[in-house]
Every structure is written in C-alpha cells, then in structure tokens.
Amino acid sequence: MNLTNARPNSDAAFLLDTAAEPGEAPRQADTVALHHAQGAWMATHTDGAAATAQTLSSLPAGRSGLVVSLAGGHGFGSRVASLGFTIGAEIKVMQNHGRGPMIVSVRGTLVALGRGEAEKVHVVSEA
Amino acid sequence: MTHCHDARGPGAHDPAALTVALIGQPNVGKSTVFNMLTGLNQHVGNWPGKTVEQRTGVYRRKGLTLNLVDLPGAYSLTANSEEERIARDYLIRSRPDVAIIVVNAAALERNLYLVAELLALPLRLVVALNMTDVAEQQGIQVEAHVLAAALAAPVVPIVATRNQGVQELVDQAVRLAGGADWKPSRPAIRPEHEPQLTALRELIAGHISHPYPADWVALKLLEGDREIIELARQALPADAWQRVQALLVKHEDAYLDIAGGRYEWIGRMVRAAVARPKAGAITFTDRLDRVATHPVAGLAVLLAMFGLVFWLTYTVATPAAGWLSEQALGWLTGLAQAILAGAPVWLNSLAADGLINGVGTVFTFLPILIVFFTMLGILEDMGYLARAAYVMDRFMHLMGLHGRSFLPLFLGFGCNVPAVMGSRIIEERRARLLTILLAPLVPCTARLAVIAFLAPAFFGGYATLVSWGLVTVNLFVLALAGIAINKLAYRGEHTAFIMELPLYHIPNPRTVALYVWHNTVGFVVKAGTLILIASMAVWALSTLPGRGVEESVLAAFGRWLEPAGRLLGLSDWRMIVALLTSFFAKENTIATLGVLYGSSDVTGALAGQVAAALTPAARLAFLVVVMLFIPCLATTATIRQETRSWRWALASIGLLLVLSLAAGIGVYQVGRLIGW
Numbered sequence: 001m002n003l004t005n006a007r008p009n010s011d012a013a014f015l016l017d018t019a020a021e022p023g024e025a026p027r028q029a030d031t032v033a034l035h036h037a038q039g040a041w042m043a044t045h046t047d048g049a050a051a052t053a054q055t056l057s058s059l060p061a062g063r064s065g066l067v068v069s070l071a072g073g074h075g076f077g078s079r080v081a082s083l084g085f086t087i088g089a090e091i092k093v094m095q096n097h098g099r100g101p102m103i104v105s106v107r108g109t110l111v112a113l114g115r116g117e118a119e120k121v122h123v124v125s126e127a
Numbered sequence: 128m129t130h131c132h133d134a135r136g137p138g139a140h141d142p143a144a145l146t147v148a149l150i151g152q153p154n155v156g157k158s159t160v161f162n163m164l165t166g167l168n169q170h171v172g173n174w175p176g177k178t179v180e181q182r183t184g185v186y187r188r189k190g191l192t193l194n195l196v197d198l199p200g201a202y203s204l205t206a207n208s209e210e211e212r213i214a215r216d217y218l219i220r221s222r223p224d225v226a227i228i229v230v231n232a233a234a235l236e237r238n239l240y241l242v243a244e245l246l247a248l249p250l251r252l253v254v255a256l257n258m259t260d261v262a263e264q265q266g267i268q269v270e271a272h273v274l275a276a277a278l279a280a281p282v283v284p285i286v287a288t289r290n291q292g293v294q295e296l297v298d299q300a301v302r303l304a305g306g307a308d309w310k311p312s313r314p315a316i317r318p319e320h321e322p323q324l325t326a327l328r329e330l331i332a333g334h335i336s337h338p339y340p341a342d343w344v345a346l347k348l349l350e351g352d353r354e355i356i357e358l359a360r361q362a363l364p365a366d367a368w369q370r371v372q373a374l375l376v377k378h379e380d381a382y383l384d385i386a387g388g389r390y391e392w393i394g395r396m397v398r399a400a401v402a403r404p405k406a407g408a409i410t411f412t413d414r415l416d417r418v419a420t421h422p423v424a425g426l427a428v429l430l431a432m433f434g435l436v437f438w439l440t441y442t443v444a445t446p447a448a449g450w451l452s453e454q455a456l457g458w459l460t461g462l463a464q465a466i467l468a469g470a471p472v473w474l475n476s477l478a479a480d481g482l483i484n485g486v487g488t489v490f491t492f493l494p495i496l497i498v499f500f501t502m503l504g505i506l507e508d509m510g511y512l513a514r515a516a517y518v519m520d521r522f523m524h525l526m527g528l529h530g531r532s533f534l535p536l537f538l539g540f541g542c543n544v545p546a547v548m549g550s551r552i553i554e555e556r557r558a559r560l561l562t563i564l565l566a567p568l569v570p571c572t573a574r575l576a577v578i579a580f581l582a583p584a585f586f587g588g589y590a591t592l593v594s595w596g597l598v599t600v601n602l603f604v605l606a607l608a609g610i611a612i613n614k615l616a617y618r619g620e621h622t623a624f625i626m627e628l629p630l631y632h633i634p635n636p637r638t639v640a641l642y643v644w645h646n647t648v649g650f651v652v653k654a655g656t657l658i659l660i661a662s663m664a665v666w667a668l669s670t671l672p673g674r675g676v677e678e679s680v681l682a683a684f685g686r687w688l689e690p691a692g693r694l695l696g697l698s699d700w701r702m703i704v705a706l707l708t709s710f711f712a713k714e715n716t717i718a719t720l721g722v723l724y725g726s727s728d729v730t731g732a733l734a735g736q737v738a739a740a741l742t743p744a745a746r747l748a749f750l751v752v753v754m755l756f757i758p759c760l761a762t763t764a765t766i767r768q769e770t771r772s773w774r775w776a777l778a779s780i781g782l783l784l785v786l787s788l789a790a791g792i793g794v795y796q797v798g799r800l801i802g803w
Contacts, residue, residue: 077382081386084237086387089390101520107390110416114624
C-alpha cells in the first residue's frame with residue numbers, strides 16, 4: 001500500500017495501514033481507527049491495494065465509499081458524525097454534477113452537502 | 128430517576144397532570160404527532176430568551192391530563208445548534224415525567240442515534256416508531272417487539288398521519304411515568320476510551336452540581352462539547368480543571384469514536400429488528416429526484432412549481448378578494464350607514480372612509496395569503512421545498528448564503544414577517560442576519576396587490592409586462608445587495624451547507640391546515656391592530672382641522688416633502704403621503720389614496736384618477752419605489768425581535784430607503800430624458 005499517496009494532515013495514512021493489517025493494534029488509543037469489521041469490508045470490496053483515500057466530492061454518482069477521516073475540525077466533524085458520517089460508515093453518492101452541492105445517501109437517509117463540505121469528508125472507494 | 132421531581136415543564140398546574148416531552152430528529156413527523164395529540168389546544172411561543180419556537184399543548188382523556196412540550200428537532204444532544212441545546216437543557220433541567228421520542232422507521236439507523244444519546248440521560252423514554260407505512264413501501268419491515276426487547280424500552284409502531292397507534296403511545300407513556308420498570312439497554316463506550324472516561328468521572332466527582340448527571344457530563348467532556356467544557360471549567364478547582372484539559376487535548380478526536388461506537392450499538396439493534404430486501408430497487412424518491420434536483424431540469428421544475436403557486440394564488444384567490452372588496456365591503460358600508468343614520472357626519476366618515484375602507488381593503492388580501500400558504504404548506508409537507516433549497520444552493524452561494532436561505536426568502540412572497548421569522552432555520556448567525564436583511568426586498572402579497580391595482584390604470588395593455596418587470600427588478604436588487612454586503616461586510620465568507628432531504632410523501636391535510644393557520648393568523652392580528660390604528664390616524668390627519676382634505680395636517684406635511692418628491696416626479700403631495708403610510712402596512716398605499724382622492728370605491732376609477740395626475744415616467748418611478756420602499760412596521764418589529772437589536776432594524780430601514788429612492792430617482796430621471 002502506497003502510504004505516500006494518502007492525504008497529509010489526516011488520519012488516512014494510519015487508517016489504511018490498519019486496513020491492510022487488520023490484526024495490528026492501534027498505535028495510539030486516541031487515534032481515529034478503522035475497526036476490524038470495516039477492515040474486512042475493505043479487503044473484500046477494494047481489492048486490497050487499489051484503495052486510496054479521496055474526497056467524497058470526487059466520487060461520481062452511483063459510487064460508494066467508506067469514510068476514513070473528517071477534516072474541518074470538531075465543529076464540522078461533530079455535526080456530520082451525528083448525521084451518520086462516522087469513520088467506517090458507507091456513503092453512496094446519489095448525485096454529483098461536478099459543481100455545486102451534491103446528494104449522498106448515508107445510513108438510510110438522503111443528505112445534501114455543499115461542495116466545500118463534501119471536500120472535508122475523506123473516503124476510500126473501490127477503484 | 129424519580130418521577131416526582133420538583134422541576135416540571137411549563138403548565139403543570141394540575142397535580143395529577145403528567146409532563147410529557149416530545150422529541151425527535153427533523154423530518155420524522157413529530158409535529159404531526161403533536162398536532163394529533165393536542166389539536167388546536169396548543170400554544171405557540173418562544174423558548175425563554177431564544178428565537179426558537181416553543182410549542183406546548185394539553186392532551187385530555189377521561190381522568191388523564193398530559194402537558195405536552197414539543198422540543199425543537201434535534202439530530203443529537205451535542206449542542207451543534209440552538210435547537211439541540213434547548214432540547215437537552217429542557218430534558219436535564221425540567222425533568223419531564225416521561226419523554227416520547229418519535230423515530231422515522233424508514234431511516235431507523237440515523238434516528239436511533241438520538242435514542243442512544245437520550246439513554247445516557249436519567250430519563251424515561253417511549254419510542255414512537257412512526258412512518259411505518261412509508262418504511263413498508265420501501266420494503267423495510269421493522270419488528271417493533273424485537274426492537275423493544277433489544278432496547279429494553281417500550282416501542283410503539285404508529286402512523287401519525289392516520290392517527291394509528293397514538294392511543295397506545297399515550298398508554299405506554301402513562302404506564303412508564305407511573306413507575307413501571309425502567310432498565311434500558313445503554314450503548315457502552317469503546318474499550319479503548321474506557322480509561323479516559325473513568326479518569327474524567329473521577330476528576331469531576333463531587334464538583335458537578337444538580338441537575339447535571341455526572342456520568343453524562345464526563346461523556347460530553349470526552350466528546351469535546353463546548354458548553355459542557357465551559358461548565359466544567361467553572362465548576363472544577365484549578366488543578367482538576369488542568370488535568371481535565373490536558374486529557375481532552377490529548378484525546379480531542381474521541382468524539383468520532385464515541386459517535387462511531389453509538390452507531391455500532393445501533394447496528395446491532397437494527398440487524399435484530401429490521402428485515403429489508405436487497406437494496407438496489409429504485410425508489411419513488413430516487414426517480415423523482417433525478418429530475419427535481421438536476422442542475423438544469425431541477426431549475427425548470429422549480430420555476431414551474433413556483434409559477435403554478437402564483438398562478439393558482441391569483442386565479443383562485445383574486446376573484447375571492449374582488450368579491451370581498453366589492454360585495455362584502457359594500458354591504459358593510461351600507462350596514463354602517465344604516466346603524467349610524469342619526470350619528471354625526473364625522474362618525475359616518477370615520478366608519479366608512481377610515482375603518483371599512485382602510486382595514487376592510489386589507490382584509491381582502493386574506494384569500495390571497497391563504498391560497499399562497501396552502502400551496503407552500505403542501506410543497507413543504509410533501510418534501511419538495513428541501514429540493515428547492517438544494518437547487519438554489521449554487522445561486523445563493525453568490526451572496527455568501529446557501530440553499531437553506533432560499534426557503535425563508537421565498538416565504539417573503541406571501542408576507543415578509545414569516546420570511547424574517549423563517550430565517551431561524553439557518554444555524555449560522557452571519558448567514559441568518561444577511562437573510563433577514565434581504566427578506567424585505569422580496570415583494571410581498573401586499574405590494575403585489577398594490578401593483579396589480581395601479582399597473583392597469585398606469586400602463587394599460589403593458590400592465591402585465593410592467594408587473595413582471597418590477598418583480599424582476601426587485602429580485603435583481605436583492606441579488607446585487609446580497610453580493611455587495613457579502614463582499615464588503617463579510618469578505619466573501621462561505622457558509623456550511625448540510626441538509627437532510629426528506630422522502631417525498633403525500634401531504635397531510637391537518638399539518639398543512641395548521642401551517643396556513645400559523646402563517647395567516649399573524650396577518651389578521653396585524654390588520655386588526657396596526658392597520659386599524661394607521662387607518663384611523665390617516666383618516667384623522669386628513670380630516671383635521673376640519674376644513675377638508677386639501678387643508679388638512681396630512682396635506683401640509685405632504686406639501687412640505689414635495690421638493691423631495693419632485694426628484695421622483697411626484698409633484699402631488701397625496702402620492703408622497705400614500706408612500707409614507709405604507710410604512711404602517713404596504714396595503715395602506717391604496718387605502719390612503721382612496722381616502723385622499725375622496726373615492727370610496729376602491730376600484731378602477733381611483734387608479735385612473737391617480738394615473739391622470741402623473742407623467743408615465745413618474746408612474747413607473749412611483750411603482751419602483753413602492754416595491755423597494757422601507758419594510759412595513761410589522762416587518763421592522765419582527766426584525767428587531769429576531770435579531771434582538773434595534774441596530775439591525777434601523778439598518779434594514781436605512782438600506783431600503785436608500786435603495787428605493789435611488790432606484791426611483793434613477794427611473795424618473797432616465798424616463799424624463801427619453802421624453803416620457
């Protein structure tokens with residue numbers, strides 16, 4: 001897995017590390033971690049090395065991704081986490097026209113997100 | 128918890144009455160449940176010191192009284208918004224006897240998040256599993272008894288729109304409030320965060336005072352909740368606070384894990400209780416959304432929808448308004464004259480010219496408002512308005528606003544007062560204030576009625592074209608003002624746009640009816656008070672000191688302003704006075720003209736008289752100024768109330784005064800140059 005491709009300044013690198021080696025214990029207890037069940041999901045859905053973290057805004061309509069990290073600080077993170085955007089949550093893009101807001105489906109509800117907000121949600125998706 | 132706690136919710140005079148809090152996330156039909164339980168037996172006010180609507184009501188059945196408190200919609204109890212803070216403050220401080228949480232069966236996973244949060248509070252909880260019909264249409268089967276067993280809490284399946292299961296819900300709430308066993312399942316924190324939570328519990332032990340439960344405070348601290356951190360900072364001794372602070376800084380991402388942990392717990396509940404077929408079937412909502420939220424097609428749908436709203440409003444309501452103004456007002460005038468047959472002439476004049484002409488004319492707008500808000504209520508309840516906000520988001524961005532601001536602004540076409548109040552749905556203060564400032568630039572029904580009255584006499588066959596042009600100019604000025612204020616005052620800052628799109632569903636007549644009621648009752652009150660007073664004042668000023676209109680106090684004031692009016696081509700003082708009285712209510716423009724031109728029939732003849740007094744350029748300038756003039760008294764008062772500052776109310780008046788006069792002078796001077 002190419003860790004240098006992972007986004008700087010986020011937990012994505014560490015998360016991908018965990019995903020590749022589900023048995024490994026988290027380095028720090030407080031680090032945002034992907035859990036084993038989700039690691040297994042990724043192993044079957046992403047063909048291992050193909051997964052690289054990308055922004056939710058870059059996923060085309062119809063594609064799904066797993067949340068690996070949230071940028072934008074506590075205020076934003078706490079708001080979207082309560083809406084279901086937690087680490088490991090599956091998000092399906094319903095509409096993304098490349099500009100303007102987009103619509104995603106998360107945990108059984110449709111949520112409209114501004115482009116700026118969608119850029120703060122980092123996901124891994126099958127290639 | 129002890130359900131015989133001192134602090135009760137509002138209205139608990141009856142000692143036998145139970146206080147029941149109603150809580151739920153947005154778009155779960157909570158209001159419908161509340162309306163079904165209370166009917167019109169409800170009171171709408173504000174939460175003390177807040178601009179969030181508070182609804183309380185009473186439910187009565189033989190030997191049973193429930194005081195219901197409808198808490199504002201909240202996704203979580205994390206104080207991300209004013210609504211969430213109010214909901215949790217109420218639950219913690221007022222300790223209702225029991226809480227009913229309404230959840231949407233079609234979005235159970237997300238909805239159970241709030242349940243998970245509520246279970247951390249010392250609170251007895253009944254789950255109302257609503258919209259089970261919608262869930263079934265989507266092939267989602269929720270086994271209520273399995274969910275109840277998993278949660279170890281009562282779960283009652285209901286369809287609030289059809290009043291199904293609501294009785295059973297009340298029974299369960301009463302049973303639980305009466306002291307039935309309460310040992311619910313509670314989500315546990317992930318093992319890796321247990322040590323920190325324990326450490327926090329120990330650090331705060333003995334320092335957190337009633338009514339805050341210490342365990343809950345420890346959890347919210349670890350979640351980084353700003354309000355609770357502030358509470359702890361004030362309550363803890365310095366050394367304990369420093370250790371808490373150090374721990375929180377080290378574990379600042381714990382909130383993501385806690386949220387994740389809650390969803391894992393929810394996942395277990397959902398896997399046990401929900402049977403759903405393989406996803407992939409295109410649902411009704413998906414199919415509609417492909418068109419309704421498309422950047423191009425969606426815009427066409429939006430324009431068509433709003434075209435339909437206006438068309439229906441004016442084709443259905445205008446005849447009714449016309450009938451009211453001709454038949455009902457004529458009848459009233461006749462009645463007044465019959466009753467006052469022996470009374471002095473001035474009293475007759477006050478009744479006919481002052482009251483019936485003034486207030487009566489205004490009441491004739493009521494059908495227009497009712498139809499407009501009925502249409503809007505239907506669109507809102509069926510879930511379309513959220514899509515309209517989504518489609519408009521990219522345009523609202525130009526003003527530094529997002530799609531959500533579009534909804535209150537659109538309400539403004541009905542009346543600016545609900546538009547200003549509707550801006551409450553915008554969380555960010557900056558975006559809210561800008562929306563409030565722009566709201567009076569939306570041409571309301573009253574202004575459109577003035578235009579509809581004057582334009583035909585002013586411009587004959589071109590009336591429709593001119594009317595549309597005026598509306599376009601208004602919206603254009605609104606957009607320009609928004610862009611300018613955002614660039615100058617806010618330096619192009621950007622607001623976060625996150626909004627749930629509810630599923631489409633059949634609108635509920637009762638919900639729509641209450642929506643119309645709440646939005647028009649304010650107008651009736653305004654017409655009954657402010658406009659009544661204004662009409663009498665205008666009448667008095669135009670009658671005193673008793674030598675006829677031409678020599679009245681009002682005429683003197685108008686003549687004094689004539690030099691200013693000349694810049695706009697309004698060389699007739701009566702036009703200036705009509706404009707000034709529109710501050711009391713926009714509709715007053717016509718009523719005042721009626722009084723001043725001494726024409727008791729408020730129909731074509733009056734408009735013709737007015738037209739004859741002005742050049743075409745001045746007519747257009749007058750209409751432009753009418754459209755853009757300062758917000759009416761009721762709107763100004765609402766701006767003051769919503770912003771809690773006179774500065775914003777005055778800023779709004781100043782902004783519109785400058786804009787309207789500049790536009791009016793511009794139109795007149797250009798018109799004169801090209802020889803109109």
